[in-house]
Amino acid sequence: TKARVVVVGGGTGGAIAARYVKALDPAIDVTIVEANPEYTSCYMSNWVLAEMRDLDSLTHGYDNVKARGINVVIDTATRIDTEGQKVLTAGGKSLPYDRLIVSPGIDFQWGAIEGYDEAASQVLPHAWKAGPQTLLLRDQVAAMPENGLVTIVAPPNPFRCPPGPYERAALIANFCTRHKPNAKIVIYDAKDAFSKQGLFQAGWERHYPGMIEWVGGFETGGGIRRVDPAAKTLHTDFDDFEADVINVIPPQTAGRIAVDSGLTDDSGWCPVDYRDLQSTLAQNVHVIGDAMVSSALPKSGYIAASTAKVAALAVVDHINGREPGAPAYFNTCYSLLTPEHSISVSGVYEAGQTDDGQQTILPVGDSVAVSPADADDLYQGREARYAASWYDNLIDQGFG
Numbered sequence: 001t002k003a004r005v006v007v008v009g010g011g012t013g014g015a016i017a018a019r020y021v022k023a024l025d026p027a028i029d030v031t032i033v034e035a036n037p038e039y040t041s042c043y044m045s046n047w048v049l050a051e052m053r054d055l056d057s058l059t060h061g062y063d064n065v066k067a068r069g070i071n072v073v074i075d076t077a078t079r080i081d082t083e084g085q086k087v088l089t090a091g092g093k094s095l096p097y098d099r100l101i102v103s104p105g106i107d108f109q110w111g112a113i114e115g116y117d118e119a120a121s122q123v124l125p126h127a128w129k130a131g132p133q134t135l136l137l138r139d140q141v142a143a144m145p146e147n148g149l150v151t152i153v154a155p156p157n158p159f160r161c162p163p164g165p166y167e168r169a170a171l172i173a174n175f176c177t178r179h180k181p182n183a184k185i186v187i188y189d190a191k192d193a194f195s196k197q198g199l200f201q202a203g204w205e206r207h208y209p210g211m212i213e214w215v216g217g218f219e220t221g222g223g224i225r226r227v228d229p230a231a232k233t234l235h236t237d238f239d240d241f242e243a244d245v246i247n248v249i250p251p252q253t254a255g256r257i258a259v260d261s262g263l264t265d266d267s268g269w270c271p272v273d274y275r276d277l278q279s280t281l282a283q284n285v286h287v288i289g290d291a292m293v294s295s296a297l298p299k300s301g302y303i304a305a306s307t308a309k310v311a312a313l314a315v316v317d318h319i320n321g322r323e324p325g326a327p328a329y330f331n332t333c334y335s336l337l338t339p340e341h342s343i344s345v346s347g348v349y350e351a352g353q354t355d356d357g358q359q360t361i362l363p364v365g366d367s368v369a370v371s372p373a374d375a376d377d378l379y380q381g382r383e384a385r386y387a388a389s390w391y392d393n394l395i396d397q398g399f400g
């Protein structure tokens with residue numbers, strides 16, 4: 001009988017993993033279980049806020065995936081039976097597997113900020129899963145007064161897309177320079193520092209002087225404890241803040257299916273062996289993308305793609321009785337300051353050991369770097385164009 005590989009989640013990681021398994025060994029029967037009939041990428045969803053893209057251009061169906069001989073089941077996985085090696089779905093299906101690849105992305109810790117539950121997100125959008133939430137945030141900014149106040153509540157580490165909240169601030173500011181010139185954007189951050197901080201802060205001051213304020217270290221300063229959606233108010237232990245638009249990006253965990261199926265540890269994320277991305281908690285299960293335990297690898301689309309390829313190679317090797325080779329992981333991530341100015345971070349990583357012998361992820365040499373602080377307009381303009389082709393290439397790997 002044919003070996004069966006099931007992939008839970010047909011997002012960036014899942015779609016790419018399925019494609020590579022099928023390409024590496026066409027004899028394997030590959031099935032994706034995906035909750036939604038179309039995938040809307042989170043990456044570039046901030047571009048929608050600056051009127052650079054519409055959501056349709058970020059939305060991709062599964063016709064090309066199916067044309068490659070991959071089965072696509074549009075259904076919600078409700079449980080992974082790791083003993084019986086099958087995936088159970090809301091639609092009543094039971095999908096047996098020899099190897100499973102799990103790429104469900106993230107879920108939110110509803111209630112971690114008091115009052116911020118799923119219902120509250122209909123008033124105070126997170127827009128951290130792209131789709132209707134992105135449009136809600138865009139429309140709220142468009143509808144606020146000309147001197148409106150936008151607040152972004154940035155989450156503690158680890159979370160999906162470390163530079164994302166700060167790119168979002170820049171691109172909302174970009175919209176405001178055209179339509180709400182006296183607007184202000186304040187970021188209340190649970191952290192003391194953030195990704196590409198120096199480059200972002202210099203970019204904000206240059207392009208939007210005085211418009212964006214970052215209030216960091218909020219965890220130690222009391223933090224946003226509670227939200228009141230009806231009054232559009234944020235509460236700390238010491239103070240209350242009102243705003244016209246409140247974008248709450250809540251604390252996160254691995255996608256719920258991973259939590260419910262016993263694939264997460266106390267951190268809320270899925271521990272894996274970094275040599276082949278097998279779960280350390282279940283046999284014949286590989287976890288990729290954002291759901292993995294956080295390490296030096298950021299929770300980015302590019303890392304989802306890179307881990308997808310590592311897992312696909314390892315799965316095909318295991319099925320064919322071969323020992324997987326030693327992998328490397330690659331990240332490249334662009335953040336726009338304006339439509340014509342971008343900064344980036346990139347890096348190469350490998351599995352290694354800490355001083356006390358624990359398995360970990362280590363950067364290779366000094367490969368992890370951000371774009372130069374003194375980059376001129378030509379350089380940053382090129383990076384903005386690379387960002388657009390980066391998008392096309394990444395989408396093509398899974399959905400092309």
Ligand code: FAD
Pocket residue numbers: 008009010011012013014033034035036039041042043044045046075076077078103104105106127128129130160161164255256257288289290291299300301302303304332333334335
């Ligand atoms: P996802 O792409 O989210 O895919 C998960 C899929 O699993 C979804 O399709 C979901 O419907 C499905 N699913 C979940 N649970 C189930 C279930 N039980 N049953 C069936 N299906 C299920 N990354 C970059 O590299 N560059 C960027 O510029 C960038 N910008 C970003 C900007 C924003 C605003 C945000 C929010 C994120 C950004 N990211 C960026 C991060 C990137 O979107 C994620 O890291 C990436 O999507 C992770 O891929 P994934 O496969 O782990 O999860």
